[in-house]
Amino acid sequence: MDRLIERILAMKNPTVAGLDPKLDYIPAAVREAAYAEYGRTFEGAAAALLRFNKGLIDALCDIVPAVKPQAAYYEMYGWQGMRTLQETIAYAKEKGMYVITDGKRNDIGATMEAYAAAHLGATDIEGEAYPAFDSDALTVNGYLGTDGIAPLLAQCKAREKAIFVLVKTSNPSSGELQDLPLADGMTVYERMGRMCEQWGQEQVGRYGYSAVGAVVGATYPEMLTELRQKLPHTFFLIPGYGAQGGGAEGLRGGFDERGLGGIVNSSRAIMCAWKKEGCDDFKAAARREALRMREDILRVLPGLGR
Amino acid sequence: MDRLIERILAMKNPTVAGLDPKLDYIPAAVREAAYAEYGRTFEGAAAALLRFNKGLIDALCDIVPAVKPQAAYYEMYGWQGMRTLQETIAYAKEKGMYVITDGKRNDIGATMEAYAAAHLGATDIEGEAYPAFDSDALTVNGYLGTDGIAPLLAQCKAREKAIFVLVKTSNPSSGELQDLPLADGMTVYERMGRMCEQWGQEQVGRYGYSAVGAVVGATYPEMLTELRQKLPHTFFLIPGYGAQGGGAEGLRGGFDERGLGGIVNSSRAIMCAWKKEGCDDFKAAARREALRMREDILRVLPGLGR
Numbered sequence: 344m345d346r347l348i349e350r351i352l353a354m355k356n357p358t359v360a361g362l363d364p365k366l367d368y369i370p371a372a373v374r375e376a377a378y379a380e381y382g383r384t385f386e387g388a389a390a391a392l393l394r395f396n397k398g399l400i401d402a403l404c405d406i407v408p409a410v411k412p413q414a415a416y417y418e419m420y421g422w423q424g425m426r427t428l429q430e431t432i433a434y435a436k437e438k439g440m441y442v443i444t445d446g447k448r449n450d451i452g453a454t455m456e457a458y459a460a461a462h463l464g465a466t467d468i469e470g471e472a473y474p475a476f477d478s479d480a481l482t483v484n485g486y487l488g489t490d491g492i493a494p495l496l497a498q499c500k501a502r503e504k505a506i507f508v509l510v511k512t513s514n515p516s517s518g519e520l521q522d523l524p525l526a527d528g529m530t531v532y533e534r535m536g537r538m539c540e541q542w543g544q545e546q547v548g549r550y551g552y553s554a555v556g557a558v559v560g561a562t563y564p565e566m567l568t569e570l571r572q573k574l575p576h577t578f579f580l581i582p583g584y585g586a587q588g589g590g591a592e593g594l595r596g597g598f599d600e601r602g603l604g605g606i607v608n609s610s611r612a613i614m615c616a617w618k619k620e621g622c623d624d625f626k627a628a629a630r631r632e633a634l635r636m637r638e639d640i641l642r643v644l645p646g647l648g649r
Numbered sequence: 650m651d652r653l654i655e656r657i658l659a660m661k662n663p664t665v666a667g668l669d670p671k672l673d674y675i676p677a678a679v680r681e682a683a684y685a686e687y688g689r690t691f692e693g694a695a696a697a698l699l700r701f702n703k704g705l706i707d708a709l710c711d712i713v714p715a716v717k718p719q720a721a722y723y724e725m726y727g728w729q730g731m732r733t734l735q736e737t738i739a740y741a742k743e744k745g746m747y748v749i750t751d752g753k754r755n756d757i758g759a760t761m762e763a764y765a766a767a768h769l770g771a772t773d774i775e776g777e778a779y780p781a782f783d784s785d786a787l788t789v790n791g792y793l794g795t796d797g798i799a800p801l802l803a804q805c806k807a808r809e810k811a812i813f814v815l816v817k818t819s820n821p822s823s824g825e826l827q828d829l830p831l832a833d834g835m836t837v838y839e840r841m842g843r844m845c846e847q848w849g850q851e852q853v854g855r856y857g858y859s860a861v862g863a864v865v866g867a868t869y870p871e872m873l874t875e876l877r878q879k880l881p882h883t884f885f886l887i888p889g890y891g892a893q894g895g896g897a898e899g900l901r902g903g904f905d906e907r908g909l910g911g912i913v914n915s916s917r918a919i920m921c922a923w924k925k926e927g928c929d930d931f932k933a934a935a936r937r938e939a940l941r942m943r944e945d946i947l948r949v950l951p952g953l954g955r
Contacts, residue, residue, distance in 0.1 A: 457719075484792055
């Protein structure tokens with residue numbers, strides 16, 4: 344997690360821009376140019392997404408430390424969409440950004456090795472190692488327990504990568520399972536959080552946070568505060584700020600006194616800033632929104648802003 | 650689920666062949682031919698996987714009702730691997746097989762719509778609908794609760810598709826979270842199972858099983874039996890037979906008196922039958938193993954074998 348934290352410190356900005364591009368988030372001129380070249384097909388749509396993403400990355404790479412492409416919005420355009428995901432990750436890394444692939448992958452151990460190779464490591468072809476998606480971090484689901492996490496820990500260790508395990512998600516129904524009290528009095532989400540502390544214990548970095556982070560929604564500020572206290576070595580990826588309704592005030596409890604301990608995601612507010620502003624320059628509008636977001640969040644994190 | 654059950658009945662075979670192709674499961678001659686054409690690259694590997702899968706599908710399509718490609722083993726070959734996944738699904742459907750994509754996808758509602766479009770529905774490009782992976786069924790993880798499942802239910806209803814939610818997985822560490830007792834005395838896996846019953850209640854088909862199935866491992870036969878009794882409308886996808894150690898005897902409890910209620914997966918034993926037999930014809934060996942597996946399982950399911 345150190346590489347991410349260092350970028351956050353250098354930019355005084357604990358935010359990540361979600362790249363969840365729907366076609367109607369993309370200005371018509373960008374879409375039409377891609378269709379003219381490749382047709383109104385998966386090829387054309389994938390080309391439009393890539394141009395939009397590259398524009399956003401260009402506009403944000405010197406002020407925002409990280410991007411988080413959401414795999415679903417690429418998979419829906421078939422393999423052409425997955426190619427755009429791969430190209431987006433490569434472009435963002437080329438521009439110095441930290442890349443978190445939001446895939447929420449999960450499986451039994453043997454299969455998780457394949458996901459770990461796909462997203463954080465490299466794939467062996469007859470003795471040669473080829474990286475596939477090669478992100479800096481991946482979101483994962485821990486429902487299957489330790490042997491579904493172990494192959495990821497190996498990649499984290501070998502390649503300075505990180506994972507974020509779903510603990511308390513930002514959506515309205517997250518409590519149906521996650522908030523249930525266990526027989527020992529702990530909630531399911533707290534138990535999952537404690538498993539993250541355990542999984543990460545051998546890979547704690549110089550800021551006190553391990554390679555195993557947790558996804559904790561901004562939409563549940565009390566639980567965010569509770570988990571920050573109970574999980575001192577677990578860095579948080581915090582969705583639900585802005586579009587999903589969570590405000591900056593509620594974020595404070597997710598951070599430590601240095602203003603570290605979390606990174607806040609915003610997707611739609613940044614991608615669609617041009618729509619809200621009524622401005623066709625989506626890059627300039629995204630940059631203005633990212634700066635506004637940084638300012639809004641630093642207001643509640645004086646330790647980092649200093 | 651009716652479409653799957655009808656194929657099981659027609660073939661008197663409650664099994665699904667997992668397509669989790671690692672390169673070293675593929676005979677050297679098949680690999681080398683693909684490399685000669687496309688190089689020792691993702692292109693070459695993806696071509697080898699596709700040829701191997703097509704051979705298996707040809708060998709199995711008149712005796713095995715379904716295939717289950719595991720997404721991880723395609724993602725690890727980048728977008729070229731995902732193209733092979735898409736082509737494998739299309740080929741299996743063309744040959745009349747029922748296709749379950751094992752992706753264990755999960756996310757919040759808005760994003761789950763994208764996954765549902767990607768894997769079960771179709772993607773909208775400027776008003777036209779294009780199917781992407783277009784399987785018959787998808788495995789999913791229910792940790793996020795109802796709003797992460799609802800978009801899938803809509804596709805199930807509109808297109809006669811199905812989902813399988815992880816309930817009690819086959820791996821050694823599945824109990825770390827899934828077996829924990831809740832304050833009300835129920836285990837986490839039972840609660841997840843009861844959520845499946847609820848999610849499926851409006852889409853129960855003519856055999857009494859809903860469009861919302863559950864993944865329950867053969868490696869835990871007592872829990873398989875318990876869940877069959879507690880979840881009368883939930884069809885089971887049962888991994889862990891054979892290679893993972895579960896035997897046919899332990900499967901019995903997962904089925905109803907008609908011999909319905911579940912489909913048993915075998916991946917490695919079928920794909921690698923040629924290795925075990927020391928026979929280079931992987932297709933003939935896979936077919937022999939599939940027939941052996943059917944016989945082994947029907948032995949404990951007299952209701953279906955009749």
